[in-house]
Each structure stands twice: as C-alpha cells, then as structure tokens.
Amino acid sequence: MKRLQWVFATVLVFMSLNTVAQTKTGFDFFKDKWILDADGPTGTVTMVVEFVKNNDVVLASIKDTVGKEMFKVVKTTVKETQAIITFEGSQGKVAMVLDRKDENHLTGDIMGGMVLVWGERVSEKK
Numbered sequence: 001m002k003r004l005q006w007v008f009a010t011v012l013v014f015m016s017l018n019t020v021a022q023t024k025t026g027f028d029f030f031k032d033k034w035i036l037d038a039d040g041p042t043g044t045v046t047m048v049v050e051f052v053k054n055n056d057v058v059l060a061s062i063k064d065t066v067g068k069e070m071f072k073v074v075k076t077t078v079k080e081t082q083a084i085i086t087f088e089g090s091q092g093k094v095a096m097v098l099d100r101k102d103e104n105h106l107t108g109d110i111m112g113g114m115v116l117v118w119g120e121r122v123s124e125k126k
Contacts, residue, residue: 025080027051027058029100035065036098036119038110048122049098051076051083060085062096 023029030051038045047070048063060076062085063069071087078084081100086093096117098108104121 023103027053027078029081030058030078030083030098033122034098034106034119035122036106036117039116040110041115049085049119051078062087 062071075086083098085096108117
C-alpha cells in the first residue's frame with residue numbers, strides 16, 4: 001500500500017511540474033515588442049511590431065526602429081500560435097501572418113508568401 005501511495009505521489013508531482021512548464025500561447029505569447037525583418041523586392045525592411053491588450057481587444061502597431069508608425073493597422077487577430085495583422089499598405093489592405101517558431105522567434109509572410117518575415121522578441125533590460 002505504501003508503494004502505491006509513493007507512486008501516486010510521484011505521478012502528481014510530475015503532472016504539476018508539466019502544468020507549470022507549459023508554453024505561453026495566444027496573446028500571452030505575442031504580447032510586447034518584436035523586431036521583424038521583411039525581405040521585400042527592394043531589400044530587407046526592419047520594423048517593430050507591438051501587441052497590446054486594451055479592454056480585452058488585442059491591438060498591434062507597426063513602427064520603424066525609431067518609433068514612427070510605418071503602417072496603419074486596421075485589424076489584429078491572435079490565435080494560439082499565430083497572429084494576423086491587417087494593415088494599410090501601398091497596395092491597399094495587406095495581411096501579415098506571423099507564426100510562432102519558438103519561445104522568442106517568429107516566422108511568417110506578407111501578402112500570402114510574397115514577402116518573407118522573421119524576427120525575435122525584444123528583451124527589455126530591467
């Protein structure tokens with residue numbers, strides 16, 4: 001009986017450790033700032049994308065590296081491992097799809113694969 005209790009206790013400990021170690025998804029993963037590079041026809045463009053939540057609505061912004069708005073974002077959708085930012089580009093409304101690569105990196109595309117995007121989370125030094 002003691003052996004069964006020990007096995008049960010061990011299983012509970014491993015289950016609780018697994019629960020604590022789960023990776024973030026959805027807004028919890030995407031929130032804050034990301035430095036992204038987009039490989040366009042005129043070369044690589046660097047942008048800062050930031051996800052914030054305001055009254056349970058997820059908003060994104062796309063700025064250059066000095067903080068000036070590059071594109072007006074019209075819609076932001078965040079799923080478990082993917083974010084879709086629709087913005088006003090020079091050709092009208094354009095979608096940028098960002099997929100989770102790992103804990104601190106994203107890959108994706110703009111305009112259905114015409115422009116490749118990759119980037120990493122901005123680590124705030126405290």
